[in-house]
Amino acid sequence: MISLCLSYQFRSLYALALLIFGLGILYANGRSYLDFKNDQLPQYYGKETQYTGFVSNFPDIREKSNRVIIQITQINEIKAENLGKLLLIYPSEQSLDYGDLITMKAKSKKPKYFQGFNYPQYLKRFGVQTIIRSKQNITVVSPKTHGNYFIKTAKSVRNYLAKNLESSLPKPHNQIAMGILLGVKKELPEKSSQDFKNSGLQHILVVSGFNVTILIVFVALLLRQFGRRIIFLGSLVSLFFFTLMVGADPPVLRAAVFGGICGWAIVSGQFSDSRNLLFLTAVILALWNPMMIQTDVSFFLSFFATFGIIVGLPVILPFFDFITDRFELRTIISVIVVAQISVFPILGLTFGTFPFVGFFANIFVEPLIPIAMFFSGIVSILPSFLGNWIHLISVPAYLVLEIILQIAHFFGQFPPMPINKTLAQITLFGVLGFFFWTSFSLVYQQTFLERPE
DSSP: OHHHHHHHHTTOSHHHHHHHHHHHHHHHHHHHHHHHHTOOGGGGBTSEEEEEEEEOSOOBBOSSEEEEEEEEEEETTEEOSOSOEEEEEEETTSOOOTTOEEEEEEEBBOOOOBTTBOHHHHHHTTTEEEEEEOOSOOEEEETTOSSOHHHHHHHHHHHHHHHHHHHHSOTTHHHHHHHHHHOOOBOOOHHHHHHHHHTTOGGGGSOOHHHHHHHHHHHHHHHGGGOHHHHHHHHHHHHHHHHHHHTOOHHHHHHHHHHHHHHHHHHHTOOOOHHHHHHHHHHHHHHHOTTHHHHOHHHHHHHHHHHHHHHHHHHHGGGGTTSOOGGGHHHHHHHHHHHHHHHHHHHHHHHSEEOTTHHHHHHHHTTHHHHHHHHHHHHHHSOGGGTTHHHHHTHHHHHHHHHHHHHHHHHTTSOOEEOOHHHHHHHHHHHHHHHHHHHHOHHHHHHHOOOOO
């Protein structure tokens, strides 16, 4: 009712978008409750049980053990299409892939809190509330016979590109390249991993909305001579395949859906307020995966950062007038600052720390990401029969990745600052208050928003 009144008062659909977003959250609560209510796995906690199911996601490859989510189709003698999902932690020497049908005999358990991290809540975004740690090899009944055809095709392409990067670049450069370009989850050496965490650069090791933006720009440049409709269709196909290939993580999904909606709005000539489009994106994601907008920290970080940039950039840009806008430097710095401010309370409440050096580290690294993607992309598509020529061609990619490594190492010497929970809560109310003010203030709209004539 409040949203409807605000929508009428300001003659805007924005408040109506907020209402729809709220209804989406209510729907998400109801659907997630029903999904977990039908999960049959918890009743077998601590019991030696025979499980059969298929790998439903791309493996998370780590140094000591790997992780996959298994869609269970049989428990002992009980068969059904969906008996629940579990997280399988298995030895690194075991090879599993998306679509593999497996069987194993093991004891399951409920995930627990550790080091202040709400692990059960984290796993719920995948529809998982059961864990199995298997120290023995798992039997692969039939490889790659289950799962979606398009996802399996995209996974095959990703495997080919990742293999080329792995053979052409040394560690940890190839691991960084695979993360930035393909979303391949491979754990870095402990020292490098800690450097990226301390420097606030950990987000570049996975595909995010920034990578999606680079892809859209690249496709638009390739197809610019064919007009807006062809650019839109080309971008849509590229986004669809890229999202499948990198594993459809929440930040990528948010950016892909948001980019697709924006592209449609531009092509149709009915470009709406970007705030409305962002909330529409959240509603679509809530309908597709309700737990994403309830428990997924990466979604909240992505959403807050994007919304903060949309409404905060016009406000903060004037404060950086002293910086030259050559090469869009002033805009880049402003975007980084407003994004960092927007995610500060989420990081503080979730992890209890905030990497303040990330303000500076990201200024140096963000402009290098498109360059790293470009040169790594060239290396990834080169055929293996080129032999030693591949190592020569991969030198530019190596140099860019080495610069990123050195930047992470330099800023990684400064540990993240601990954030008091009370301070995090106060800043959260401050950020939400700013979002609310920018959403409904006539002063803000008249001063900062450009309205078409």
